[in-house]
Amino acid sequence: MKAQNLLLEIGCEELPASFIKPALDFLKTELSKRLEDAFLKPSEIETFGTPRRLILLAYDIPEVQPDREELLVGPSVKAAFDSEGNPTKAAIGFARSKGVAVEELIKVSNPLGKKGEYVAIKKLVKGKPAKEILALILPQLILSIPFKKSMRWGSKKVRFGRPIRWILAVYGREIVTFEVDGIKSSNISYGHRFLTPNGFEVENVNEFINGLEEKFVVADIEKRKSIILDVSETLAKKVGGELLKDEDLLEEVTNLVEYPYPILGSFDKEFLNLPKEVPIVVMKDHQKFFSVVDNDGNLKNYFIGISNIKPADESVIRKGYEKVLRARLKDALFFFNEDRKKTLEERVPQLNGIVFHEKLGTMFDKTKRLELLAPFVAESTGKGRVKEKVERAALLSKADLLTEMVNEFPELQGTMGKYYALLDGEDESVATAIEEQYFPRFSGDVVARGEVGISLSLSEKIDNLIGFFGVGIRPTGSADPYSLRRNAIGLIQTILENRIHLNLLPVFQKAKEIYEDLGLKLSESAPQEVLEFVKERFKVLLRERGFKIDTIEAILSITDDLYDALLRIEAIETLRKSEEFENVLVTLRRVVNIIPKGFEAVDFEPEGKYETELYEKFLLIKEKLSKLISSKNYREALLLIKELKPFVDAFFENVMVMDKDENVKNRRLSLLKTIANELLSIADFSKIAS
Incomplete structure (x- = not known):
């Protein structure tokens, strides 16, 4: 049977970077399923995408559906025939609706989705042309893409991630004709918005991706990523440095451009006097620039920005980048100097003005709880010798929330606390703990390692879990606004990676007592509920490591010490x-x-x-x-x-x-x-x- 390739391109206004990969994954999975259901299974499906287009290539789709025999099931045999074997109105009506004589009905046992005997007919279904089926499938597919947020435009009849501007749909060399909210499919695509904005006719589906590159559109996501990485690394080496690797930033920037063009820029060395995390955050989160470091990991006064065009004069864009970055770094230096006028300890009473949660008090209340809980955790984990330092770290733990720097750059919470504590003359372990309390901040991040930091980090997470569960706030299937799952996973990772023996239930009960001693009543069941919640997260982690579920259950039913549980499970599994x-x-x-x-x-x-x-x-x-x-x-x-x-x-x-x-x-x-x-x-x- 002859087969042809299908090309679908959805052209739109710039999609947010985070929308692109999920949309392409959906298109690939869903088209494969729908074509298979239509007896038109392709040999392979590839996807490509940029902020302005989602592209799908499906190979070797049969030109016509195969002729096939279908079983059409009617009423049950009991309903179709009376006690004497004569057809009832139900049988007669079913036969008539299918255009056959009642004598042509057959009996089948347990047809799909049913049990027992039923009457049915076998009908030969003539296969339809693929182009006809695709004209039905593709518009439905386009409108079913699940975006995190979507919008209406034009007639406001449909929703999509961003307004659709064109639809290219070609099967073999023919247009698959359909319409989405007044936009008719065609064989016309468009190049780069600024470099080659005119439309062009697509004559060869197989040459489309290469043809786009001639129009300054690199549709292959992995290829764009490689261009950005390779060129940026080369530019960094030219100034005696290395590119500071950041997979999240690389992923985001890749999906912000169609034609990546890395440009090397610089900033004044005076900004290197800031804690290095400050310029890095400013460059990454506010400008989407890559940082450059030396062989020892120290920040250099260079950056790499990714332009979406190949400029006639590269210096124009470089100067623009440098001007915007300088303004942001100048602000940061001002905030830093202003913050130094007051110590962290002097700021602590002002935490009464920051609400932690309306049901759980202020940040000052949270600080007081951590001052009581963290030393108890230190004692419970065998680190009683650092109790005084733990208590000091707890006192200062939230004070950086009142600084100008953290107010402007919330990503630096904890990190700035560490630097300000060191400048205040605090013990290094206390300063480090202020930062480590939030570790791990994301999947794959490091955990707290210092003895003081471990106790504060565990206490921070325990206080959050007990507090929110205690006032009836728990994660639902898809909603977890207070990151309680992340808190539980961070608690588990900190315990396991530091090989800490800690019986969780007594610590959870102590956290509840501290809440209530300070005037906040929590539900009696909170400690047990949190224990079960943490254990469920722990079970998921263990299953991902390949441990048997019965071994996991056999151990977790007798111990609340997670690291001890891991040792037992590993022994049994071995x-x-x-x-x-x-x-x-x-x-x-x-x-x-x-x-x-x-x-x-x-x-x-x-x-x-x-x-x-x-x-x-x-x-x-x-x-x-x-x-x-x-x-x-x-x-x-x-x-x-x-x-x-x-x-x-x-x-x-x-x-x-x-x-x-x-x-x-x-x-x-x-x-x-x-x-x-x-x-x-x-x-x-x-x-x-x-």
């Missing part, structure tokens, strides 16, 4: 790779599962060969087992438990545990309960799948 040890886990599961819920062991003396041998073996390993568990050596503990397997197996093969004699039954259950209590100090083996 040993489970051995079939022999998998059988040991199943045996231990038998011990735990047979004990009735709520049963408590009574004093007993084992009787008979199998009870005695099992109990004696248990006593032989018990003391050593307790020491291994206390030292967190779970692998060796599990290997030691392995020695119980033959005795447990012999016991179950030769002894009736649930004996009719209550005394015998209780003795045997007490023996197993005594062993189970020791086993459950490692894992709830009842949750290990057989």
